[in-house]
Amino acid sequence: GAVVSQHPSWVICKSGTSVKIECRSLDFQATTMFWYRQFPKQSLMLMATSNEGSKATYEQGVEKDKFLINHASLTLSTLTVTSAHPEDSSFYICSATPLAGGADTQYFGPGTRLTVL
Amino acid sequence: QKEVEQDPGPLSVPEGAIVSLNCTYSNSAFQYFMWYRQYSRKGPELLMYTYSSGNKEDGRFTAQVDKSSKYISLFIRDSQPSDSATYLCAMSSMTTDSWGKLQFGAGTQVVVTP
Numbered sequence: 001g002a003v004v005s006q007h008p009s010w011v012i013c014k015s016g017t018s019v020k021i022e023c024r025s026l027d028f029q030a031t032t033m034f035w036y037r038q039f040p041k042q043s044l045m046l047m048a049t050s051n052e053g054s055k056a057t058y059e060q061g062v063e064k065d066k067f068l069i070n071h072a073s074l075t076l077s078t079l080t081v082t083s084a085h086p087e088d089s090s091f092y093i094c095s096a097t098p099l100a101g102g103a104d105t106q107y108f109g110p111g112t113r114l115t116v117l
Numbered sequence: 118q119k120e121v122e123q124d125p126g127p128l129s130v131p132e133g134a135i136v137s138l139n140c141t142y143s144n145s146a147f148q149y150f151m152w153y154r155q156y157s158r159k160g161p162e163l164l165m166y167t168y169s170s171g172n173k174e175d176g177r178f179t180a181q182v183d184k185s186s187k188y189i190s191l192f193i194r195d196s197q198p199s200d201s202a203t204y205l206c207a208m209s210s211m212t213t214d215s216w217g218k219l220q221f222g223a224g225t226q227v228v229v230t231p
Binding site: 004006032034041042043044045046049091093095097106107108109110111113 | 121123125153158159160161162163205217218219221222223224
């Protein structure tokens with residue numbers, strides 16, 4: 001149980017295009033989903049916290065107009081990287097917290113590798 | 118200074134040896150401590166979770182927390198080649214403002230050689 005999926009698993013796009021990444025909790029409902037990015041050989045950096053039906057909360061330094069987050073249901077959150085540029089190339093990982101779980105119970109997705117040419 | 122410090126390694130050990138990993142932190146508000154395992158190009162998988170000082174065992178894994186020294190450790194006994202991965206420590210204060218927000222260490226790459 002407690003499986004989180006991400007789609008796509010990898011994507012290559014041209015500079016200036018927008019890319020949408022989906023995060024789904026497959027067998028549980030998630031009150032909160034988190035979006036992280038991870039550069040090679042570096043740690044996960046929290047980008048934003050997403051709650052179903054409300055606006056996402058972004059961490060300091062993260063451009064909310066560039067990284068659009070929509071948490072449409074208790075099982076789906078999407079991250080759209082708008083007008084992507086090469087510096088946005090990274091590994092994007094989401095996590096989800098079950099309705100019945102504490103905030104410490106986060107299940108991570110497998111990640112999406114974004115390469116912007 | 119980073120809130121969570123972790124040696125990136127790599128740490129190479131022979132099969133069957135004990136793997137010893139550790140993290141230090143500076144924020145005394147951290148109350149919850151986790152260890153994650155991350156295989157290459159995959160998302161992190163929760164291994165251990167604790168919120169009190171002392172030891173916690175789960176199979177071959179032992180997590181140790183020393184809040185007075187702001188130091189946490191993970192020990193893996195009888196290491197196997199399948200334990201080769203990057204191990205990330207994470208911690209949180211779980212206050213209202215920081216609910217669910219985890220601060221991760223940089224991760225230590227572990228290689229267990231047959």
